[in-house]
Amino acid sequence: MTQSGVSQHIKKLEEQLGTPLLLRDGKQFSLSDAGRKLYQEGQQILQALSNVAQHIGDDPAFEGTVRIMSPGSLGLKLYPHLLDLQVYHPQLSVEYRFAPNHDIENGVVSGDADLGFVTRPSDSPLLHCQPIAQEQLLLVTPASVAVPHWQDLCALGFIDHPDGDYHASLLLQPNYPQYKGSKTFTRKGFSNQIGLILEPVSRGLGFTVLPAYAVAAFDKSAQIRTHTLTTPVSETIYYCCRRGEALPRRLTTVLDEARKWL
Numbered sequence: 001m002t003q004s005g006v007s008q009h010i011k012k013l014e015e016q017l018g019t020p021l022l023l024r025d026g027k028q029f030s031l032s033d034a035g036r037k038l039y040q041e042g043q044q045i046l047q048a049l050s051n052v053a054q055h056i057g058d059d060p061a062f063e064g065t066v067r068i069m070s071p072g073s074l075g076l077k078l079y080p081h082l083l084d085l086q087v088y089h090p091q092l093s094v095e096y097r098f099a100p101n102h103d104i105e106n107g108v109v110s111g112d113a114d115l116g117f118v119t120r121p122s123d124s125p126l127l128h129c130q131p132i133a134q135e136q137l138l139l140v141t142p143a144s145v146a147v148p149h150w151q152d153l154c155a156l157g158f159i160d161h162p163d164g165d166y167h168a169s170l171l172l173q174p175n176y177p178q179y180k181g182s183k184t185f186t187r188k189g190f191s192n193q194i195g196l197i198l199e200p201v202s203r204g205l206g207f208t209v210l211p212a213y214a215v216a217a218f219d220k221s222a223q224i225r226t227h228t229l230t231t232p233v234s235e236t237i238y239y240c241c242r243r244g245e246a247l248p249r250r251l252t253t254v255l256d257e258a259r260k261w262l
Contacts, residue, residue, distance in 0.1 A: 013038075061249040062089035068254065069107045070117035071163070072098040072194030073135065073214035074237065074262070078117075081261045082254065092250065098194065100162055108240055115251055117258070119211075119235040128243040132255075133262035134234040137171045138215050139227045140198060141207040148207070148227045150178050157188035159206040161197045164190075167209040174231040198224055211235065237262060 001009075014021050021035035031039065070078065075098045082094045099107065105122045107113035121129045141148055141156065153176075158164065165182040172179040188206035191197045194214055201208055202223035215226055239255060241247060247255070 059249045061253050063091035064250045065093040067095045067114045069097045069104040069113040073211035076217040077213035116240045127240045129238040129240040132239050133237040136212045136234045142204040143225045157186035157206040159208040160190040171209050171233045175229040
């Protein structure tokens with residue numbers, strides 16, 4: 001800028017702030033007290049702007065918050081391993097919520113979650129879903145049931161859960177021709193807490209169908225029995241994220257960890 005241009009800008013600044021920034025003495029000048037304050041604060045502002053630009057362009061693989069939603073069974077499997085990852089990388093913060101498929105889809109679409117794991121592909125045009133693994137469904141009875149004959153299941157009754165009818169239909173329909181829906185059985189209980197669904201089964205109060213990771217996490221394994229049926233059934237696990245958005249490296253880190261353990 002020319003000297004006259006600089007002088008005009010300084011004059012406009014003085015008018016805006018209502019105070020002189022320069023002490024003028026002929027062709028000489030020095031900074032007023034207000035001028036020194038403006039200079040010092042201006043340096044801090046410019047440095048802050050530089051830091052913002054650098055921070056926005058930074059994409060660390062092991063720093064920042066990752067918000068995840070998944071069905072409970074997957075969460076029981078994944079969350080401990082993600083905590084191990086966080087122990088090695090303390091700048092990584094993992095926020096994990098258990099939820100049914102529909103709530104997971106809504107959470108990712110709304111931005112409440114960065115990444116979702118679901119057991120059914122979404123038909124939302126706002127989501128990108130990709131298969132990542134398989135999880136077997138298991139028939140679980142009290143330990144006293146050696147072979148799950150149809151009459152034994154009818155006598156026991158069904159321990160229901162939020163996905164109980166869906167899981168039972170997937171596994172029992174191809175294995176028991178008598179099956180006509182979970183209402184075929186007497187409903188002996190219900191729980192929406194993934195860690196408690198097998199508690200009544202362990203006490204001989206009924207049977208249920210659950211994904212394998214939920215069964216593996218139950219701490220009273222001696223009191224239940226899982227059965228391999230003639231036609232095994234597995235659910236496909238998908239990860240979903242907002243369509244058209246590139247995943248930050250910290251989310252890629254979590255996805256790689258999920259692939260490793262699932």
